[in-house]
Amino acid sequence: MKKALNEFIHYLDVTAHVIKMAFMTIIEYPANIAGWMISNPLQFIMGFAIIKFVVESFGQINGWNYGQLAFLYGLSVISHALSMIFFVQGWFMGYFVIEGEFDRYLTRPLGVLYQFFFTNINIFGVTDLIPGILVFIYGCVKCSVSVNLLFILQVLIMLVGATLIRGGIYILLGSTSFHTGSAVDFGQYTQEIMDKTTMYPLSMYPESMQFILTYLIPVGWISFYPVSSLLGIEGRYNGMMIPFVTLAVGILVMLIAGAYFNTGLKKYESAGN
Amino acid sequence: MIDVQNLSKDYILKKKEPGLKGAIKGLVMPVRTTMRAVNNLSFHIDTGEIVGFIGPNGAGKSTTIKMMSGILTPTEGRVLIDDIDISKHRKEAVKNIGVVFGQRSQLNWDLRLGESFELLKHIYQIDQKDYDRTIDDLDKILGIREIMDKPVRQMSLGQRMKGDLVAAMLHSPGVLFLDEPTIGLDVSAKYALRKFIKEINKVRKTTVILTTHDLGDIQELCERIIIINHGELMEDGNLNEIVDRIAPYKTLVVEYYDESAPEHVRCEMTEHKGNVAKYRFMKKDLTAAEIIADLSKEKTIKDVSIEETGIDDIIKIAYGT
Numbered sequence: 001m002k003k004a005l006n007e008f009i010h011y012l013d014v015t016a017h018v019i020k021m022a023f024m025t026i027i028e029y030p031a032n033i034a035g036w037m038i039s040n041p042l043q044f045i046m047g048f049a050i051i052k053f054v055v056e057s058f059g060q061i062n063g064w065n066y067g068q069l070a071f072l073y074g075l076s077v078i079s080h081a082l083s084m085i086f087f088v089q090g091w092f093m094g095y096f097v098i099e100g101e102f103d104r105y106l107t108r109p110l111g112v113l114y115q116f117f118f119t120n121i122n123i124f125g126v127t128d129l130i131p132g133i134l135v136f137i138y139g140c141v142k143c144s145v146s147v148n149l150l151f152i153l154q155v156l157i158m159l160v161g162a163t164l165i166r167g168g169i170y171i172l173l174g175s176t177s178f179h180t181g182s183a184v185d186f187g188q189y190t191q192e193i194m195d196k197t198t199m200y201p202l203s204m205y206p207e208s209m210q211f212i213l214t215y216l217i218p219v220g221w222i223s224f225y226p227v228s229s230l231l232g233i234e235g236r237y238n239g240m241m242i243p244f245v246t247l248a249v250g251i252l253v254m255l256i257a258g259a260y261f262n263t264g265l266k267k268y269e270s271a272g273n
Numbered sequence: 274m275i276d277v278q279n280l281s282k283d284y285i286l287k288k289k290e291p292g293l294k295g296a297i298k299g300l301v302m303p304v305r306t307t308m309r310a311v312n313n314l315s316f317h318i319d320t321g322e323i324v325g326f327i328g329p330n331g332a333g334k335s336t337t338i339k340m341m342s343g344i345l346t347p348t349e350g351r352v353l354i355d356d357i358d359i360s361k362h363r364k365e366a367v368k369n370i371g372v373v374f375g376q377r378s379q380l381n382w383d384l385r386l387g388e389s390f391e392l393l394k395h396i397y398q399i400d401q402k403d404y405d406r407t408i409d410d411l412d413k414i415l416g417i418r419e420i421m422d423k424p425v426r427q428m429s430l431g432q433r434m435k436g437d438l439v440a441a442m443l444h445s446p447g448v449l450f451l452d453e454p455t456i457g458l459d460v461s462a463k464y465a466l467r468k469f470i471k472e473i474n475k476v477r478k479t480t481v482i483l484t485t486h487d488l489g490d491i492q493e494l495c496e497r498i499i500i501i502n503h504g505e506l507m508e509d510g511n512l513n514e515i516v517d518r519i520a521p522y523k524t525l526v527v528e529y530y531d532e533s534a535p536e537h538v539r540c541e542m543t544e545h546k547g548n549v550a551k552y553r554f555m556k557k558d559l560t561a562a563e564i565i566a567d568l569s570k571e572k573t574i575k576d577v578s579i580e581e582t583g584i585d586d587i588i589k590i591a592y593g594t
Contacts, residue, residue: 010398017391108367109397270339
């Protein structure tokens with residue numbers, strides 16, 4: 001027990017230091033900050049403007065009104081931003097595999113996945129977080145949700161779960177490089193699918209698609225099901241426990257992803273000099 | 274210290290056939306072949322040894338050293354570092370090793386060198402007193418303090434190598450692995466590196482394991498060499514003994530005033546070009562002085578020199594070229 005606690009404190013200590021270094025790196029290249037500060041939020045604000053336009057033209061999307069869509073969109077962007085901060089490296093795992101970059105993680109006394117993600121922590125992801133939070137708050141006001149302790153807890157739990165689902169999917173896709181021996185940058189591709197399935201109500205897709213997106217690729221749990229439950233919208237799954245299911249799904253996806261990554265790591269071939 | 278037991282490594286290769294037809298065939302019915310990169314290696318390395326791994330490109334040196342440092346998982350056999358199996362208990366075993374691999378750096382490109390060291394201080398949980406003392410010690414050998422505040426991206430290759438050496442030694446590991454450390458370094462950087470290896474080996478009793486193609490590195494540093502070719506252990510032993518055994522001869526080069534050169538009964542004339550003749554003789558049978566004395570009775574000698582059969586000839590013989 002004491003050993004586990006010490007180890008946890010060790011990881012926290014390294015994480016704090018790594019975040020400090022990430023900020024120092026950002027300060028080294030100030031021009032980048034300005035670029036990201038403008039382009040990242042703009043991308044999401046424009047995405048939201050399109051929804052607004054569609055809803056105003058047609059009244060609603062699949063029974064979801066404007067405020068509810070804002071709520072959904074906001075939470076989806078927030079979990080996207082969180083996954084960008086902690087797990088965006090997963091998009092580039094193939095390059096790390098091919099170029100032998102895992103060597104240095106394997107020769108240090110910390111978890112390999114931990115080092116892979118946290119020594120490359122992407123503080124810039126915060127620029128995605130801000131528009132997400134703004135749209136979410138806007139949605140809360142429009143839907144006039146009552147913000148109490150349970151609500152806050154549910155939102156936090158589902159965000160953790162959603163971030164883990166996203167991260168787990170990045171790891172699963174990235175780990176295929178260990179087996180195929182080629183680097184595929186699937187980042188843009190995954191992002192497309194995730195955006196289209198988490199920013200809008202899943203119920204607008206055909207039944208078969210919904211089935212796949214619920215059980216095979218569990219992206220439905222990232223935002224659609226927990227948000228339906230938070231807003232009391234009738235659907236396949238209802239109840240106040242749904243956000244906790246999201247967390248459970250997230251942990252499950254992470255465990256599977258971690259196991260798959262570890263089988264890949266056994267096949268890791270490094271790179272010649 | 275290090276125990277390598279029946280170590281083998283297979284790589285799976287997909288056979289590729291030429292053309293689009295071949296590509297489709299490879300996609301539908303992939304033919305996989307197993308290539309054995311390292312075959313059944315066993316050896317033991319004691320604390321404080323400096324061991325040089327030599328062998329041609331693709332011989333399995335890097336694969337071996339990468340299995341020994343926990344990067345690759347062996348197909349068969351195991352590596353024990355201080356009695357800990359490194360592929361089973363990686364996190365525990367790697368606390369006792371430091372690694373510098375060729376041109377791959379573990380330093381943070383964007384920040385000053387000192388920041389990379391700070392991170393390692395946290396990763397290895399080195400307390401401030403030990404950290405300061407290690408930096409002081411290593412500064413005396415490498416002069417690292419001068420470049421601590423320089424961003425890594427602005428460093429020369431030699432400076433970066435110094436940075437990587439210090440990074441690998443910060444947690445005072447018992448074993449240091451170096452994979453082709455002198456590649457691309459200029460003479461003075463090479464000299465600094467060799468001095469560093471000798472110093473840490475002498476003062477800290479660090480065991481050093483290196484692969485290299487640089488014969489100077491081996492002559493300067495290694496008492497023991499392990500020659501690997503085609504994944505097999507060809508030779509393992511004391512450098513001088515191996516040289517004496519594989520190449521027990523020397524060559525005497527004699528220059529005369531004209532083009533005729535006398536033979537000598539107890540040695541072989543291997544070359545005769547113009548005024549210069551080369552005589553190869555067995556070291557244990559006779560000395561160069563005797564041959565010179567014999568030859569000078571027959572003809573006036575202008576100049577002599579001796580070609581020591583060196584490590585490079587050993588390599589040629591061992592590599593089979």
